[in-house]
Amino acid sequence: MAGGWTRDGNVQDQIDASVEDAVKLARSRLPGGEGLTHCEQCDDLIPEPRRTAIPGVRLCVSCQAEMEKRETTPTGYNRRGSKDSQLK
Numbered sequence: 127m128a129g130g131w132t133r134d135g136n137v138q139d140q141i142d143a144s145v146e147d148a149v150k151l152a153r154s155r156l157p158g159g160e161g162l163t164h165c166e167q168c169d170d171l172i173p174e175p176r177r178t179a180i181p182g183v184r185l186c187v188s189c190q191a192e193m194e195k196r197e198t199t200p201t202g203y204n205r206r207g208s209k210d211s212q213l214k
């Protein structure tokens with residue numbers, strides 16, 4: 127049997143799997159689904175205009191700001207620039 131062919135197939139499978147994982151990961155980071163009426167962190171009421179503006183919001187304005195200040199990872203950057211940086 128020609129083992130080389132199966133090896134090629136496995137490599138392709140691995141590539142597909144990691145692309146799928148990346149897509150799943152990216153989707154899980156996007157706000158979506160149900161938001162919270164009260165902040166996840168401090169339990170403050172999240173004003174309705176904010177909940178409407180940001181579907182799936184989980185933090186009040188001040189906690190969100192705090193988190194963004196602390197967030198120096200590419201995750202935070204991507205989420206903010208997702209409109210045009212996603213394809214780069």
Ligand SMILES: [Zn+2]
Pocket residue numbers: 165166167168169170185186187188189190
């Ligand atoms: Zn809060």
